[in-house]
């Protein structure tokens with residue numbers, strides 16, 4: 001299992017104590033691979049304070065460099081200590097990233113040696129129209145790389161489930177995972193069966209064990225519950 005915490009725009013240097021505490025738990029024995037995608041300002045310090053937790057970034061620019069004030073390239077994030085990057089998060093899609101940009105970011109991440117975690121997810125309107133599988137598969141097809149790279153992962157995050165406390169039925173998550181798996185195998189052949197497919201959206205200690213029991217699930221992408229060891233460690237414990 002792969003369990004990733006996405007800190008979003010939360011966390012100052014004081015919160016590095018949580019990174020250290022989460023790392024301590026993972027070092028003591030955790031069967032899951034654990035990553036924390038912290039704000040870019042904390043990547044270097046977080047990387048310097050962990051032994052077992054993978055440190056990642058939350059987004060990257062698609063260009064290698066240039067006149068993009070305030071933006072960060074994948075190689076800058078790698079240089080700061082990131083090993084992974086989330087791309088296509090619905091909050092970035094809402095801020096303007098279309099499928100082409102997300103695909104270019106995946107390519108940029110791979111070029112910089114970062115493990116890309118590609119997020120897909122439907123809005124509540126799309127869900128109501130019965131378009132969930134079609135939407136997420138289209139997003140995946142549009143942005144997945146031409147070949148399987150080390151660390152490539154997909155994260156299914158329904159937009160309406162993020163931060164809302166509302167989750168899809170377990171059977172609905174399993175159906176989306178199955179559709180994404182078919183897409184991966186179609187694109188990559190047998191190699192596509194090994195790409196982890198995570199679930200994200202209102203994951204908590206209360207629902208982690210049930211989510212991790214869903215057929216075909218490869219792990220979890222956790223937002224607010226990853227901000228402290230107190231709330232994240234029980235989720236990791238559910239992973240074994």
Ligand SMILES: O=C(CO)COP(=O)(O)O
Pocket residue numbers: 006089157161162163164165200201202203221222223224225
């Ligand atoms: O967006 C998410 C992780 O990327 C999910 O956020 P929450 O776990 O806070 O719902």
